[in-house]
Amino acid sequence: MTAVAAVKAALRSQAIETPSWAYGNSGTRFKVFAQPGVPRTPWEKLDDAARVHEHTGVAPTVALHIPWDRVEDLEGYAELSEYAQERGLRLGVINSNVFQDEDYKLGSVCHPDPAVRRKALGHLLECVDIMDATGSRDLKLWFSDGTNYPGQDDIRTRQDRLSEALHAVYERLGTDQRMLLEYKLFEPAFYATDVPDWGTAYAHCLKLGPQAKVVVDTGHHAPGTNIEFIVALLLREQKLGAFDFNSRFYADDDLMAGAADPFQLFRIMYEVVRGGGLTSEVAFMLDQCHNIEAKIPAIIRSVMNVQEATAKALLVDGDALHAAQSEGDVLAANAVLMDAYNTDVRPLLAQVREEMGLAPDPVAAYKASGWAEKIVAERVGGTQAGWGA
Ligand code: PSV
Numbered sequence: 253m254t255a256v257a258a259v260k261a262a263l264r265s266q267a268i269e270t271p272s273w274a275y276g277n278s279g280t281r282f283k284v285f286a287q288p289g290v291p292r293t294p295w296e297k298l299d300d301a302a303r304v305h306e307h308t309g310v311a312p313t314v315a316l317h318i319p320w321d322r323v324e325d326l327e328g329y330a331e332l333s334e335y336a337q338e339r340g341l342r343l344g345v346i347n348s349n350v351f352q353d354e355d356y357k358l359g360s361v362c363h364p365d366p367a368v369r370r371k372a373l374g375h376l377l378e379c380v381d382i383m384d385a386t387g388s389r390d391l392k393l394w395f396s397d398g399t400n401y402p403g404q405d406d407i408r409t410r411q412d413r414l415s416e417a418l419h420a421v422y423e424r425l426g427t428d429q430r431m432l433l434e435y436k437l438f439e440p441a442f443y444a445t446d447v448p449d450w451g452t453a454y455a456h457c458l459k460l461g462p463q464a465k466v467v468v469d470t471g472h473h474a475p476g477t478n479i480e481f482i483v484a485l486l487l488r489e490q491k492l493g494a495f496d497f498n499s500r501f502y503a504d505d506d507l508m509a510g511a512a513d514p515f516q517l518f519r520i521m522y523e524v525v526r527g528g529g530l531t532s533e534v535a536f537m538l539d540q541c542h543n544i545e546a547k548i549p550a551i552i553r554s555v556m557n558v559q560e561a562t563a564k565a566l567l568v569d570g571d572a573l574h575a576a577q578s579e580g581d582v583l584a585a586n587a588v589l590m591d592a593y594n595t596d597v598r599p600l601l602a603q604v605r606e607e608m609g610l611a612p613d614p615v616a617a618y619k620a621s622g623w624a625e626k627i628v629a630e631r632v633g634g635t636q637a638g639w640g641a
């Protein structure tokens with residue numbers, strides 16, 4: 253296979269998971285600007301996700317968030333999974349939610365009250381039942397747990413409580429299932445977050461075992477953090493389970509992946525390629541919301557941004573880079589990377605799409621499809637989904 257053919261093959265087989273909540277209305281704590289035509293049910297979210305996959309060819313799975321995507325019972329989840337399959341999709345990562353209940357004011361699995369901890373654990377275990385019904389491989393855990401003031405609760409004891417809950421969930425996993433632990437520097441806790449960084453997530457995952465992996469949400473770091481270093485290290489330790497891709501300019505804003513800093517996304521994807529992580533062992537997900545822009549084309553755009561960063565990363569001339577690095581030629585080594593980054597990969601991606609039987613420009617194809625007009629006409633009384641639900 254020629255080098256270009258190998259790059260194309262890698263791009264064809266890439267899979268980017270879209271989040272169900274990105275299709276629904278969302279906003280900030282100041283205002284949710286409702287959009288006409290948004291999905292009213294999990295089924296309608298899948299209908300929209302199918303359009304993203306139809307036009308990009310690389311978004312075959314959809315992440316669910318429980319309870320935002322709650323259906324009646326476990327049979328209902330199995331039906332939802334069938335519905336997805338009928339549309340050429342599969343249900344992906346199950347996201348747990350132990351942050352939107354009155355009881356969780358002081359935390360969930362780290363809460364000082366054992367009754368609240370039991371309730372939170374019950375939800376996490378319920379999410380594994382849902383995975384069994386949907387056939388999902390991965391459970392994503394993000395905890396809003398933390399404290400706002402020094403002395404508010406004992407930082408060490410909270411780690412013990414966290415560890416206890418994680419072990420209970422880990423033991424419940426089937427042999428083919430995984431637990432993905434996500435970290436976030438701050439928010440909603442403003443003093444000490446219980447899983448604030450990759451080191452904390454990694455330490456817990458290491459103790460749990462091989463089915464526990466770390467999730468890197470690109471928006472969850474301090475400004476200036478070298479995220480690609482974290483990616484390289486986690487891959488080297490076989491502990492990188494997934495990405496939540498999004499962009500932010502200041503704190504966690506959940507803007508479109510690759511919008512704020514496409515160079516950072518390229519650097520991350522280069523480490524993924526370098527570390528052999530472009531496989532199904534790493535789940536490549538979007539975790540973002542579209543508060544003011546049209547949702548489906550924004551999701552398509554985000555998928556394309558990840559594809560462009562991946563294509564550039566795949567184009568890095570590994571031999572030339574290795575030679576320059578071995579010779580200690582700083583400028584030549586940097587130039588190899590920059591050459592790949594500065595390549596316009598849009599024609600290559602257009603070609604890949606055409607070879608897959610798709611239109612070369614997915615956003616234009618979506619606009620021409622009439623789907624946007626159809627959902628506005630049909631989905632009257634669209635409800636809020638995701639944030640603010
Ligand atoms: C938290 O900020 C987070 O990144 C977690 O992944 C949540 O589940 C998700 O956002 C909700 O959008």
Ligand code: MN
Nearest residue numbers: 434469496539
């Ligand atoms: Mn996330």
Ligand code: MN
Nearest residue numbers: 469471504539
């Ligand atoms: Mn986030």
